Amino acid sequence: MNIQKQGDELLVLMGSMVREKRLERGLSLKELAGKxxxxxxxxxxxxxxxxxxxxxxxxxxxxxxxxxxxFLFGED
Numbered sequence: 001m002n003i004q005k006q007g008d009e010l011l012v013l014m015g016s017m018v019r020e021k022r023l024e025r026g027l028s029l030k031e032l033a034g035k036x037x038x039x040x041x042x043x044x045x046x047x048x049x050x051x052x053x054x055x056x057x058x059x060x061x062x063x064x065x066x067x068x069x070x071f072l073f074g075e076d
Contacts, residue, residue, distance in 0.1 A: 012049030019047040021065045035064035
């Protein structure tokens with residue numbers, strides 16, 4: 001498997017974990033984006049695996065969802 005394909009799969013996995021945690025907490029895209037102080041469009045693209053997130057965005061989402069660092073890897 002090439003590195004690009006692995007990277008793409010990782011984006012999809014991370015995005016699905018964000019969506020799963022958001023839905024578990026009963027939050028809409030708009031609500032989580034507001035809590036994380038990011039744009040709704042960016043959050044949507046992250047959840048769909050179309051866009052990666054910087055460390056800053058990762059921390060904002062992590063904090064807004066009140067999860068551990070390992071949440072994106074199924075460790076929460």
